Amino acid sequence: MTRVISAPLPKAAKGERPFSLKDADHERLLNMIVALTAEISVLQDQQDMLTRILVARGVATDEEIAYFQPDTAASAARATKRRGLIERVMRIIIADAERAVRDEKPYEDLLAMVSSPTS
């Protein structure tokens, strides 16, 4: 069997990250908004799918859905999903932290290197 992969996927691509907006912090927030908008879009799709399935099969009423109480296993599953959501939304901050502890060449040096006839 495949061994358990213990190292997490990196979130920062090697290479200095450019910022287009004048204030880099605004751009960080922009990235969060993009990810959050995506999650709203995902929820919209899922809610639509579930509602249609439940109604079509006569499984649950609106009231039952509104007052649903998760059990322990369901709560744990929700916690895992919640963590994934936060990691997606906060990705750029996680990536900044990864880059901060990494010894990386400035991008200018890289451009000079590949343009050199002796590269």
Add this chain to the structure above:
Amino acid sequence: MSEPRPLPHAMSALPDAAEQARLDFAVAFKHLLGHPIKSALPHIYRERAEPAWAAQHGRAPENWQEVGEALSDTSAYRWWSALARAQQEYYVDVTSTVCERQLPELIERYRAISRAATCGTLTLDPDLAIPPYQSEVDIHCVPGSYFLERTEDDVWAGARSDLGSFVFMMGGNGPLCDDKGQTGAAFLKARFPDFKATRVLDMGCTVGMSTLPYVDAYPEAEVHAIDLSAPSLRFAHARAESLGKAVHFRQANAEHAPYGDGSFDLVVSHILLHELSCGALDRVLAECHRLLRPGGIMLHVEVPIRRKDPLDQFLWNWDTTNNNEPFWSTLAELDLVEPAVRAGFPRESIFEAEMPSLSRKGGIWLGYGARKAGDAQ
């Protein structure tokens, strides 16, 4: 309108409903960035950026660098650029985690398929050195690039590239994402109708998307493909087997490929050149010449990086500094005739052509190539 979907094969990483919703969002968002956001930039440039720059300098911008300086001063460009980078990082992150979730299963599938392989082969070289133009930067902003290996028989980078290429092109390269290979093969058939190939080499094949069309285009030929990335090649091997296409994959550097002089009739590559460096480009072209038999043909399929309009060129060059493509704009301005002459190709055989895409209406690929001197057949 429903989103296009890739044609699944035995190695496909399959998004679940929530992941698919994220990918659908990424594609819808990218469409929006193209139009109406990016499509408004030429208007904003003409109306505001160019006059403002001209007032300051006493003349209009004359090249893509000056055009870029002028446009970068507008809030519209900065927001589009910021959003485009955010979209790139977002879709890379989603495709990465889709493949991460399924990695143990994908590795098992790779092992089962490669054990039962009947048509092609896979030869890896664990000692192969990764050249600095690939190791110093994660191209396309993919953390780990093509070289992340965290477990035995890792195929993650290949799986991500397979899924990611489809989403990046928003389905525009066809259900198997093989438009570059299909277009290149069709171009060769039209330009060299009598050309026959018994041995074909694809350089920088990644997961073999563009390699497979040559198996069909030259049914008599033995098709070989090389790449630096072991995870991509494992994936490519299992993918080709599952699609019933015979390809011999090998981990090797296109600057010094482990094959004899004159051992191929046709050497091709697809969007490889813009991932190199000036020095490596010379060495790859020299290697193409060495590997070809007399009369053999070299064809490199590239993105259409040469733009006539400086504004268009500046917007095309966005990838250089914003999508970890450090060689992109250097290649866009490089004369490609002299390097091929230095490599040994006859000057009159060297060509650069716009090749219409077979999958995307109005789409173009740049075809750059040459024919080695000697007996044509």
